[in-house]
Amino acid sequence: MNAHANAIFTALLAAALFGAATPLAKTLLGSISPFMVAGLFYLGSGIGLAAVIVARRLKRSDARDSSDSRIQRGEIPWLAGAIVAGGVAGPALLMLGLSTTPAATSALLLNLEGVFTALIAWVVFRENVALQVFLGMVTIVAGGVVLSWQPGASGVPLGAWLIAAACVCWAVDNNLTRKVSTNDAMVIACLKGLVAGPVNLAIALLLGGHFPGAAKIAAAMLTGFGGYGVSLVLFVVALRNLGTARTGAYFSVAPLFGVALSFVIWPEMPSALFWVAATLMALGVWLHIRERHEHAHTHEPLEHTHRHRHDEHHQHDHDFSWDGREPHTHSHRHEPVTHVHPHFPDIHHRHRH
Template sequence: MHVSAGRLAIGFAILAALLYGISAPVSKILLETTSPELMAALLYLGAGIGMFAVNLATQRRSRERKEAPLSKKDLPFVIGMIVLDIAAPILLMLGLSLTTAANASLLNNFEIVTTALVALLLFREAIDRRLWIAILLIVAGSVLLTVDDLSSFSFSAGSILVILACVCWGVENNCTRMLSLKDPMQIVVVKGFGAGSGALLIAFLASGMQTDLVSVIAALVLGFFAYGLSIYLYVRAQRDLGAARTSAFYAVAPFIGAAISFAVFQTPLTPLFALAAGLMVLGAYFAAKGGHMHKHIHESVMHDHRHGHEDGHHTHVHEPPVFEEHTHEHTHERLEHDHPHGADMHHVHVHEEKK
């Protein structure tokens, strides 16, 4: 991973988190007039409609396509992404209706855990010691936030629903990771219209279409910023950081949401919440300290994605030379080298021993 590209990717991930951080507290307000199923639909439809408009405006300015489009071989991951994006926000909205916005915001950190574990078990992403520590701390914090009362040890239904939403998004993050070399704008539009339409159908079947015009407009605008722009930046970050590490930087979002929730709803700060928040702050810190360096091998591969020629991985030659980023099908010859890297799509090698 090129150093400047890595810093830019971290910036994308943090900005994505800032945008998503406003989602839980604002959604909590809108749920007073809108059903959870319809709210989930409007958020994703807002993302799809907004990013489709941005895409049209962008294409008019530049006729040259710099990003690789989705193809037929991407279809299994696209379907998985849409199905999980239908389930996750509905579960989150249901959970938000049963618990505090601050609680739900912090519980979103559990997405890091499921993202990392799925990345390890299914996609063979490397998880180092720091990320394992982060996972344990975040799990501990999530358990504390899920418990209503330590003396009776009863579980909060709202918190459990939020955790289930995080599980869905953790799996979905890995589906999106497999698409991260493709056009991120197209991915967000497909996500928005696909998941939004599915959730809208569920809302209709569940008789949950009651709302008002102001709430609809507010939800669509929130969806554009907190889901559309946020997802776009998240996908761009995944391209260079991989699924697990991107979700680690994205962990800023829950704390933003919790801070807004305390300010807006005047939620009382309990010792249990403070302890859980402390564990999650430590977890987010350890998760963000990823990346490693060792000698590794890139096997020969042919694929199509946006790229430049200054990162040490794209060494093919153009006649005449091309200096700007561009997209075309290209071949990576077998390469062995040593440099700092994460778990992006160009570094999917297996770590059989500690380096």
């Protein structure tokens, strides 16, 4: 599997885990407050990933990977903003929206996260956009509009607005996380969980909530570890290799997994509008998958740290004793080079067009 195909698979796997978490979250609502569910999800994510990080550090004999992958001081504001937007505001809004919105509808509305992510990437961070990618986003938006519309209703339901607002928060989170995506993805996801979990739990308790029984706590934390923790690790890796807008687009398939699981949990016949929306959203994702971006481009001098192999973009010497192990992590410098090959706006291709 080539690097681009591997990156796409990583994004899709992240989407599958996150999409499955949505209907599972709805099964917990009712007996547990929305903020409590969000808090337990993120706490399970943070604690689970922390355990994996500790085990990984104990297993490694070379300390270079851990020392060279520390988050730099200048990157902390980006990470802090991502945690507040995506780890506190986003989950709370989602849980509030889920409490009044059907599971299948909620799952498909989450496609809007990819749209908002791309818009911010294009408008604010100047990531390149192709016509095909733009058309894909248009069809996803159209699907969201169809899904939210209810005949005879005076407007879009409040629950749908809350879920859409959660998508905006996660879109901000995605774009800010891209700024720190060269760092250890597991550390980034772990920090988000360890901060967002207690904050959401504190809000739940202040609003009069209470902890559920041990079985529900364990179920929520386990769901959070997979749907929010492992999923976020894979998402950050995809951000590093695909860019923000493209990763958001592939992540838009998450609702399809959520829909499939919600129909298993709550068997029902979906409406015609549901299938129209699903078709439009599937078409949008397909347009993104078909994109091919290739042109002559120049890499400017760049020095950074991330996990890498010695591919065409990493032809450098080492100032330390290297045993030939790959991939590995260390600070390295990219010399200027001009060439042509298919690429995405990853951490090595953020050039102007």
